[in-house]
Amino acid sequence: EVQLVESGGDLVQPGGSLRLSCAASGYTFSTYWMDWVRQAPGKGLEWVANIKEDGSEKNYVDSVKGRFTISRDNAKKSLYLQMNDLRAEDTAVYFCARDLMGASCHWGQGILVTVSS
Amino acid sequence: QSVLTQPPSASGTPGQRVTISCSGSTPNIGRNSVSWFHQLPGTAPKLLIYRNNQRPAGVPDRFSGSKSGTSASLAISGLQSEDESDYYCATWDGSLNVVVFGGGTKLTVL
Numbered sequence: 001e002v003q004l005v006e007s008g009g010d011l012v013q014p015g016g017s018l019r020l021s022c023a024a025s026g027y028t029f030s031t032y033w034m035d036w037v038r039q040a041p042g043k044g045l046e047w048v049a050n051i052k053e054d055g056s057e058k059n060y061v062d063s064v065k066g067r068f069t070i071s072r073d074n075a076k077k078s079l080y081l082q083m084n085d086l087r088a089e090d091t092a093v094y095f096c097a098r099d100l101m102g103a104s105c106h107w108g109q110g111i112l113v114t115v116s117s
Numbered sequence: 118q119s120v121l122t123q124p125p126s127a128s129g130t131p132g133q134r135v136t137i138s139c140s141g142s143t144p145n146i147g148r149n150s151v152s153w154f155h156q157l158p159g160t161a162p163k164l165l166i167y168r169n170n171q172r173p174a175g176v177p178d179r180f181s182g183s184k185s186g187t188s189a190s191l192a193i194s195g196l197q198s199e200d201e202s203d204y205y206c207a208t209w210d211g212s213l214n215v216v217v218f219g220g221g222t223k224l225t226v227l
Contacts, residue, residue, distance in 0.1 A: 035216065037162075037216075037218075044119065044203075044205065044218060044219075044220050044221040045154075045156075045162065045205050045207070045218045045221070046218065047207070047215055047216035047217065047218060050216065059214050059215060060215075061215050062213075062215075095161055095162070100152075100207070100216060101150065101152050101167065101207065101208070101209060101216065102167060102168075103167050103168070103171065103173055105152070105164040105167065105173070106164075107161040107162055107163065108161065109160075109161050110161055
């Protein structure tokens with residue numbers, strides 16, 4: 001069974017940093033693109049970033065460029081999102097997803113990040 | 118404001134057919150495949166349709182997708198109470214180099 005489990009969410013002050021992790025199991029992690037998608041409270045889905053199977057290509061939404069870094073460790077079957085200089089508008093539930101636009105799309109359950117003083 | 122435009126709400130009675138539209142432009146829907154997701158409150162989204170009109174295993178054939186030009190649609194026939202959910206369209210935007218989502222449509226079964 002495919003499982004994606006996010007962790008690392010927390011309450012952090014503006015300007016602070018946080019690292020989210022997504023642990024994958026039940027499939028060959030290294031054969032799929034991975035994405036991070038977030039959802040602010042009461043709002044719609046917003047794509048954040050994605051990373052190619054081997055980590056050689058990464059894309060980001062403009063609002064997080066220069067502040068967030070997506071990475072993966074295929075040996076550990078894990079996806080990461082390093083978030084720096086956090087702002088109130090980054091408050092959201094963050095989901096990791098496999099093969100977001102494909103037939104094998106699968107989402108994690110999400111993890112809450114709250115940026116507040 | 119979302120790059121893809123969806124109606125904020127839609128409704129229908131049990132057994133009816135409902136369609137949800139998703140309007141974009143050439144760099145996104147015009148040149149790339151569309152996926153549809155549904156999401157119940159407090160839960161993760163789930164894939165409904167990929168590659169414009171393909172259903173993953175387990176999705177009933179009451180759900181169908183289509184795409185024409187720079188617009189896509191999700192149709193739900195034989196509406197059931199459990200279809201009450203939020204629905205999102207998404208695609209790659211080759212001009213922005215990002216995945217773009219619609220703003221979401223809240224479907225109410227009356």
